[in-house]
């Protein structure tokens with residue numbers, strides 16, 4: 041499986057991995073000088089394609105990002121554009137290739153000064169790329185502040201200076217780019233916020249690094265796309281009947297009944313053969329009136345967990361979802377915990393969302409110890425912070441965690457650590473949802489519109505995941521596929537979206553997906 045993931049253009053490279061790819065390309069016979077020339081040309085081409093002739097200021101920094109800037113400057117000058125170049129660094133410390141292009145520049149080299157911004161229509165940001173190690177200081181910081189103040193359009197090389205390409209963190213103020221041109225592959229920081237919001241339109245340019253250099257690197261991070269999991273997508277087949285498509289059991293709570301109904305409908309729509317919604321007897325009539333294709337099963341008063349366990353004795357109930365609307369108030373918390381532990385004890389694929397996660401806030405280790413089979417957890421940031429308050433490798437999960445402690449690591453690292461600590465696939469939701477597997481693989485999702493930020497949309501996502509698990513998809517693939525389809529449905533419905541729309545519009549999105557990826 042990991043091998044299959046290796047092939048794809050969706051691979052994301054950390055700064056370190058990109059450095060290794062560069063070095064491997066040089067070893068494979070592509071001179072560093074050619075890589076820099078190609079990088080600069082890609083940026084110049086992108087600028088010529090997007091802007092008409094205007095007054096350009098190229099801000100070159102002390103490393104190879106500045107080297108790319110020298111190349112762009114000369115190419116734009118040769119194209120007849122008015123170009124000024126400002127350099128901040130020392131010529132003696134430039135790499136041989138950056139020094140080469142420094143001397144090839146036919147114009148004047150100026151020092152950084154905010155006065156240069158006065159007659160500038162477009163800034164090329166070649167200050168710092170992958171090599172940035174700390175926040176911008178002195179003149180570089182003043183330039184950034186000056187650009188922000190004057191709202192000058194920016195084309196960034198590799199990343200907007202100040203953005204960490206590996207984490208998407210902004211190290212101090214960053215001038216937002218209209219266009220960012222990066223090389224060979226995207227970096228996680230192009231997809232994770234705040235980096236993603238600062239890049240503007242992103243172009244990934246081929247600079248002649250051969251793809252096979254990737255084989256030598258143990259790559260673990262991808263941008264979500266059907267190419268990663270479409271081969272395992274469980275389309276209905278003629279020889280199957282409904283029992284072949286799985287039977288999902290969704291737990292529904294007593295007071296908030298809408299949430300689990302959305303989960304159940306999501307599971308049904310994405311193709312689970314059968315869905316049973318198991319609910320406390322007091323709320324049974326409400327559920328039963330609302331559902332049609334979903335079966336509603338009664339759990340007797342004060343023995344809900346026991347009845348739930350009994351329901352799971354039927355081996356045809358192959359997957360379980362608990363959490364949406366499960367309840368946390370008073371006795372409900374204990375019941376929710378019992379239901380979760382009963383589900384996990386079956387070792388069948390289980391999706392835990394919302395209250396199923398929060399119910400273990402005071403002792404997450406109980407939950408993690410119970411996860412021995414395939415499991416997907418789908419926290420939003422608030423739920424995540426309750427279960428995983430600290431995020432370094434030395435985290436002592438035996439200690440009762442302090443839920444107020446600050447999260448220090450970036451979203452990708454945090455999600456990976458959470459998956460490793462818990463043994464579950466973790467889907468940390470948001471505009472840049474990260475999906476991480478305990479084996480170290482991680483996927484960043486990038487297609488979700490902000491319209492999805494509405495009550496209940498996460499409940500539907502849990503349903504999509506459990507519905508795909510019911511049909512035999514593996515947890516990491518099911519989570520990635522569901523998150524991507526959820527984003528696509530969000531785009532399909534767009535403004536005005538409510539969670540109820542998501543299952544209803546899924547068929548259209550599935551048809552388009554099938555047409556695009558499975559037409560002969």
Ligand SMILES: NC(=O)C1=CN([C@@H]2O[C@H](COP(=O)(O)OP(=O)(O)OC[C@H]3O[C@@H](n4cnc5c(N)ncnc54)[C@H](OP(=O)(O)O)[C@@H]3O)[C@@H](O)[C@H]2O)[C@@H](O)CC1
Pocket residue numbers: 062063072075076077079101102103104105106107108167168169170171172173174175176177197198199223247
């Ligand atoms: N084959 C290749 O490699 C290719 C690379 N390419 C290009 O190279 C870029 C990566 O180049 P790079 O590694 O030289 O890093 P870059 O970002 O230019 O700066 C590093 C310098 O800045 C310094 N420094 C860091 N932070 C600082 C701060 N806050 N304030 C002040 N100084 C700071 C740091 O010194 P340090 O502080 O670490 O001592 C160092 O001197 C990449 O993004 C792409 O554009 C393309 O040409 C394609 C082929």
Ligand SMILES: Nc1ncnc2c1ncn2[C@@H]1O[C@H](COP(=O)(O)OP(=O)(O)O)[C@@H](O)[C@H]1O
Pocket residue numbers: 394419420469470471472473488489490491492493494495496497498499500501526
């Ligand atoms: N700004 C945003 N852009 C894109 N997707 C978002 C945004 N905010 C939230 N989402 C998505 O909406 C869903 C919300 O889920 P969740 O927070 O669990 O809400 P609920 O519990 O009401 O269902 C998640 O899939 C999340 O990734």
Ligand SMILES: [K+]
Pocket residue numbers: 105165166167168169196197198199200201
């Ligand atoms: K830059």
